[in-house]
Amino acid sequence: MKAKTIKRKLWGREWRIKFVKEVPTEEAAEANWGFCDTGNRIIYVDINAPEDEAKSTLLHEVIEAINYTYDLELDHTQIQTLEAALFEALEFELR
Numbered sequence: 636m637k638a639k640t641i642k643r644k645l646w647g648r649e650w651r652i653k654f655v656k657e658v659p660t661e662e663a664a665e666a667n668w669g670f671c672d673t674g675n676r677i678i679y680v681d682i683n684a685p686e687d688e689a690k691s692t693l694l695h696e697v698i699e700a701i702n703y704t705y706d707l708e709l710d711h712t713q714i715q716t717l718e719a720a721l722f723e724a725l726e727f728e729l730r
């Protein structure tokens with residue numbers, strides 16, 4: 636995967652999805668393939684993540700963003716459940 640930035644208007648606001656060599660993490664946060672910077676509306680995904688990890692990471696961070704945007708107050712376990720469930724449901728070739 637190549638480093639790149641995708642700009643999207645999502646849920647009424649401008650978001651950036653950045654595929655980067657190094658994901659910025661908050662202090663004390665464990666090393667991760669992704670990070671959702673809700674304050675700046677940036678989703679980071681590590682370009683070194685294997686394909687499936689990149690997909691589930693992107694799903695996870697998008698769910699984090701939706702959780703923040705709509706004040707869903709999902710806890711992290713619920714976010715992880717949604718991530719895994721969506722990953723399974725979307726796991727097919729479209730063509």
Ligand SMILES: [Zn+2]
Nearest residue numbers: 695699711714
């Ligand atoms: Zn998370």
